[in-house]
Amino acid sequence: MEKKVVVIGGGTGTYTVLLGLKKFPLNLSVVVSMMDSGGSNRVIRDEFGLLPTSDIRQCMVALSSENADQTLRKLFTYRYSLGTGITGMTFGNLFMAALTDIYGGNQEKAISKTCEILGVKGSIIPVTYDNSHLVARYSNGKQVLGEHAIDEPDGELVKHRIVEVELFPPAHANKKAILAIKSADIIVIGPGDLYTSILPNFLVKGIKAAVRRSRAKKVYVVNLMTRHGQTDGFTAGRHLDELQKYIGPVIDVVLVNNKNKYPREVLKRYEQEQAFPVVDDLENLQKPLVIRGDFVSERVYEKSKGDKLTRSLIRHDSDKLARKIVSLL
Amino acid sequence: MEKKVVVIGGGTGTYTVLLGLKKFPLNLSVVVSMMDSGGSNRVIRDEFGLLPTSDIRQCMVALSSENADQTLRKLFTYRYSLGTGITGMTFGNLFMAALTDIYGGNQEKAISKTCEILGVKGSIIPVTYDNSHLVARYSNGKQVLGEHAIDEPDGELVKHRIVEVELFPPAHANKKAILAIKSADIIVIGPGDLYTSILPNFLVKGIKAAVRRSRAKKVYVVNLMTRHGQTDGFTAGRHLDELQKYIGPVIDVVLVNNKNKYPREVLKRYEQEQAFPVVDDLENLQKPLVIRGDFVSERVYEKSKGDKLTRSLIRHDSDKLARKIVSLL
Numbered sequence: 148m149e150k151k152v153v154v155i156g157g158g159t160g161t162y163t164v165l166l167g168l169k170k171f172p173l174n175l176s177v178v179v180s181m182m183d184s185g186g187s188n189r190v191i192r193d194e195f196g197l198l199p200t201s202d203i204r205q206c207m208v209a210l211s212s213e214n215a216d217q218t219l220r221k222l223f224t225y226r227y228s229l230g231t232g233i234t235g236m237t238f239g240n241l242f243m244a245a246l247t248d249i250y251g252g253n254q255e256k257a258i259s260k261t262c263e264i265l266g267v268k269g270s271i272i273p274v275t276y277d278n279s280h281l282v283a284r285y286s287n288g289k290q291v292l293g294e295h296a297i298d299e300p301d302g303e304l305v306k307h308r309i310v311e312v313e314l315f316p317p318a319h320a321n322k323k324a325i326l327a328i329k330s331a332d333i334i335v336i337g338p339g340d341l342y343t344s345i346l347p348n349f350l351v352k353g354i355k356a357a358v359r360r361s362r363a364k365k366v367y368v369v370n371l372m373t374r375h376g377q378t379d380g381f382t383a384g385r386h387l388d389e390l391q392k393y394i395g396p397v398i399d400v401v402l403v404n405n406k407n408k409y410p411r412e413v414l415k416r417y418e419q420e421q422a423f424p425v426v427d428d429l430e431n432l433q434k435p436l437v438i439r440g441d442f443v444s445e446r447v448y449e450k451s452k453g454d455k456l457t458r459s460l461i462r463h464d465s466d467k468l469a470r471k472i473v474s475l476l
Numbered sequence: 477m478e479k480k481v482v483v484i485g486g487g488t489g490t491y492t493v494l495l496g497l498k499k500f501p502l503n504l505s506v507v508v509s510m511m512d513s514g515g516s517n518r519v520i521r522d523e524f525g526l527l528p529t530s531d532i533r534q535c536m537v538a539l540s541s542e543n544a545d546q547t548l549r550k551l552f553t554y555r556y557s558l559g560t561g562i563t564g565m566t567f568g569n570l571f572m573a574a575l576t577d578i579y580g581g582n583q584e585k586a587i588s589k590t591c592e593i594l595g596v597k598g599s600i601i602p603v604t605y606d607n608s609h610l611v612a613r614y615s616n617g618k619q620v621l622g623e624h625a626i627d628e629p630d631g632e633l634v635k636h637r638i639v640e641v642e643l644f645p646p647a648h649a650n651k652k653a654i655l656a657i658k659s660a661d662i663i664v665i666g667p668g669d670l671y672t673s674i675l676p677n678f679l680v681k682g683i684k685a686a687v688r689r690s691r692a693k694k695v696y697v698v699n700l701m702t703r704h705g706q707t708d709g710f711t712a713g714r715h716l717d718e719l720q721k722y723i724g725p726v727i728d729v730v731l732v733n734n735k736n737k738y739p740r741e742v743l744k745r746y747e748q749e750q751a752f753p754v755v756d757d758l759e760n761l762q763k764p765l766v767i768r769g770d771f772v773s774e775r776v777y778e779k780s781k782g783d784k785l786t787r788s789l790i791r792h793d794s795d796k797l798a799r800k801i802v803s804l805l
Contacts, residue, residue, distance in 0.1 A: 194559045218575065218589055225574045230523040232561010238574045245554045245567045246547065260547055 149174040150476045153331040153363065155274075155348050156180065157202035159459050160339030163444075164368070165209035165269075167469025168335075175269035176327040177206050178354070182281040182314070182347040185295030187226070187240045195244050197254055198278060202344070203271055204239035212266030219265060272323045275351045279318035283342060284311045297377070298343045305376035312342050313350055320353030328354070331363035333476055336398075338368045338463055341389060342377050349393045359397055364475060366400045367435070368468065371407070371443060371461050375421035382428040387435075398435045402471060403427050404463070406441035413447055413460055442467050478503040479805045482660040482692070484603075484677050485509065486531035488788050489668030492773075493697070494538035494598075496798025497664075504598035505656040506535050507683070511610040511643070511676040514624030516555070516569045524573050526583055527607060531673070532600055533568035541595025548594060601652045604680045608647035612671065613640045626706070627672045634705035641671050642679055649682030657683070660692035662805055665727075667697045667792055670718060671706050678722045688726055693804060695729045696764075697797065700736070700772060700790050704750035711757040716764075727764045729804060732756050733792070735770035742776055742789055771796050 152173045154164050157180030168175055179202045184192060188199035208223045225238040239261075246257035255276065262271060281294040285307040291297055292315065328334065339345050349355045358365065367390060369383045378386065383403050391398060407424045417423065429437045444464040481502045483493050486509035497504055508531045513521060517528035537552045552568040568590075575586035584605065591600060610623040614636040620626055621644065657663065668674050678684045687694065696719060698712045707715065712732050720727060736753045746752065758766045773793040 190559055190562070194562075196558070216593060218578075218593065221578055222571070222574055225578060227570075227574065228577070229525070229573075230519055230561065232559065233519070233523075233565070233570070236562070238570070241556075241562070241567070241570060242551070244558075245551055245556065248557070249547075249550055249554060264545060264547065 150332045151327075151330055151363075152176070152333050152335065152472070152476075153178060153327050154335045155328075155358075156337060156339045156344055157183070157348070158205065158339045158344035159462065160337055160344065160368070160370070161202070162205045162209045163338070163463050163465050164335060164468055164472070165206060167465030167467075168472065169210050169268050170466070171469065171473050173473070175210070176272055176331075177210070177269065178272050178274050178324045178327065178348060179203050179206055180344055180347040181273050181275055181318075182279060182294045182343075184280060184293045185298060186235050187237045189295065190236060191240050191244060192278075197244060197247055198273065198276065200240050200243045200258070201237065203258060203273060204237060204243070206271045207239070207262060207265050207267055210267045210269050210271065212268060215264070215266035223265065270323070270327065272327055273321055274324050274348045274354060275318040275321050277316075277318035279314045279316055279351075281343065281347050281350075282313050282315045283309045286310055294343050294347070298340065300376040308379075309342055309377060312346055314347070318351045320351050320357070325353055325357045328357040328361050328363070331361055333472065334358060334361060334363045334365045335472055336365065336367045336390065338370045340374060340377065341370070341381075341386060345390065346393055355394050359395055364399050365397050366402060366472060366475060367398045368402045368442075368463070369404070370425055371404055371463065372417060372422045372459070373425055379421065382426045384428045384432070386425065387429070400436045400438060400475060401429065401432075402442060402468070403429060403437060403439050404442040405439040406443055409461055410447065416460065438471065440467070440471060442471065479661045480656075480659055480692075481505070481662050481664065481801070481805075482507060482656050483664045484657075484687075485666060485668045485673055486512070486677070487534065487668045487673035488791065489666055489673065489697070489699070490531070491534045491538045492667070492792050492794050493664060493797055493801070494535060496794030496796075497801065498539050498597050499795070500798065500802050502802070504539070505601055505660075506539070506598065507601050507603050507653045507656065507677060508532050508535055509673055509676040510602050510604055510647075511608060511623045511672075513609060513622045514627060515564050516566045518624065519565060520569050520573060521607075526573060526576055527602065527605065529569050529572045529587070530566065532587060532602060533566060533572070535600045536568070536591060536594050536596055539596045539598050539600065541597060544593070544595035552594065599652070599656065601656055602650055603653050603677045603683060604647040604650050606645075606647035608643045608645055608680075610672065610676050610679075611642050611644045612638045615639055623672050623676070627669065629705040637708075638671055638706060641675055643676070647680045649680050649686070654682055654686045657686040657690050657692070660690055662801065663687060663690060663692045663694045664801055665694065665696045665719065667699045669703055669706065670699070670710075670715060674719065675722055684723050688724055693728050694726050695731060695801060695804060696727045697731045697771075697792070698733070699754055700733055700792065701746060701751045701788070702754055708750065711755045713757045713761070715754065716758070729765045729767060730758065730761075731771060731797070731800060732758060732766060732768050733771040734768040735772055738790055739776065745789065767800065769796070769800060771800065
């Protein structure tokens with residue numbers, strides 16, 4: 148029987164892991180954060196009254212079949228750079244919004260039909276179907292609502308630390324997410340923005356308990372770079388501590404990249420955004436098991452036209468990461 | 477060898493004819509007007525800098541394969557009713573706009589790829605690839621630019637007649653349109669809005685001459701209803717005269733509906749828009765041949781959410797029309 152792998156996340160990091168894992172004969176599921184509120188998602192939430200689908204859309208593209216129509220796959224990564232009110236929207240989100248309307252408002256059905264059209268391998272599971280927003284409390288006492296506002300903090304806020312994140316209103320787990328976590332052989336958490344892509348999943352009622360109860364091996368993939376306004380100065384250990392503050396000391400394996408000879412030019416661009424390579428300070432750790440290796444991609448990623456959000460230039464390598472994860476099974 | 481049928485038009489009337497004709501084993505082409513400038517097309521033209529694709533989109537839906545993914549077909553008839561700047565846009569136009577951008581601005585390639593995805597039977601041929609607008613001169617001497625402004629004239633304008641239509645700037649025929657017309661066995665013109673869907677095709681340089689030179693049987697399908705501000709009081713004869721004023725006395729057969737017991741309620745709604753059934757005054761005509769019959773659909777059509785344009789409630793019946801056209805071959 149195929150081993151059951153559950154990836155928990157959302158965003159580019161999850162996209163990267165999935166792209167590698169789908170090449171292996173696995174029973175693959177991904178539990179996706181539903182708290183995105185920026186760009187295309189703001190329109191989807193506020194103007195269409197739907198749940199945000201950008202994280203889902205990225206997972207769809209990652210897991211779409213090589214045999215599916217390549218044009219449709221390309222369209223799903225397309226972001227409009229023209230048209231008042233359309234610029235910045237992703238084709239995929241507009242596709243799913245139209246389909247949801249056709250299905251009388253049933254977004255779950257629209258998502259599953261889209262997966263079918265794209266020949267998605269594996270299950271893409273929204274962590275919740277509740278309409279909920281991420282709220283962050285900062286070290287200066289301020290509270291900020293909305294994943295987007297937390298992801299790209301402005302003004303004073305970037306100088307302060309996030310003390311706590313929660314959901315408002317509270318969200319309840321999608322039963323399918325609980326079931327997938329329960330029966331998993333391995334659960335992969337990260338890489339991805341800690342506060343805005345990873346932790347929102349564990350704030351959904353029922354997810355944390357399901358992960359703790361699951362007999363799966365729990366693997367945490369540490370980010371390559373820090374993120375200004377969110378994880379400034381965070382070492383690998385600090386990332387792990389912050390994660391376990393929310394889910395408890397359940398992580399069995401930590402994957403840390405130890406090859407970080409990044410191009411100077413790229414590092415400079417990160418420096419301009421006050422982002423730096425994550426320092427590995429896990430030398431003396433007994434538990435979890437720390438596995439170091441070259442997990443980084445040789446490619447430097449650029450963002451597409453019309454995209455106003457910050458995206459990673461330096462990314463994990465899908466295949467290197469997937470091979471290591473599969474070796475843990 | 478399959479008989480070659482060329483439909484010339486654009487809009488709902490053409491959609492209706494195609495829907496019927498595609499059921500027959502024919503070599504089917506449709507030459508489509510490219511002067512639309514309303515609603516979704518305004519955005520496509522002014523904001524995306526592309527040629528309008530609504531008429532093409534309707535033809536695609538009409539000719540799409542029953543075997544194609546039904547969801548995609550449904551999506552291509554979908555019009556957004558939510559989202560600032562998105563309301564009123566059609567999914568199909570947004571689909572082709574994204575694809576054109578992916579293809580480096582090549583709209584022809586995007587159209588042909590879309591036909592492939594939808595399993596379109598037959599050839600959909602834009603009458604021109606030149607960016608041109610329809611201009612109408614009215615009986616009060618005023619000139620109006622833009623198909624949309626002519627289609628839905630406001631204020632004073634509706635009281636005056638259209639004296640002449642032309643294109644600005646002049647447009648040159650797509651060679652494929654010329655070739656299709658040249659080798660056709662039958663050319664079907666109409667039904668459809670005379671000034672805004674039918675005549676724009678013949679204003680494109682090369683089309684009129686090609687039709688006149690073609691040895692095809694030329695069939696004109698007379699509209700069921702007049703249109704306020706455009707064809708007020710037009711009889712069947714007046715429709716024919718106006719068409720032949722532009723293309724010359726080339727029509728061989730005129731199809732006129734003689735069953736017009738429309739539901740009183742529907743006629744009232746037309747009356748509110750000052751539209752009335754077209755009167756058949758072709759009794760004493762020697763040439764062209766007038767064929768009368770029941771060509772009308774029993775169904776009353778309603779417009780979709782988010783659609784701000786006027787659409788026909790009373791329409792020709794696809795099958796009745798197609799059967800008669802095929803019998804002329």
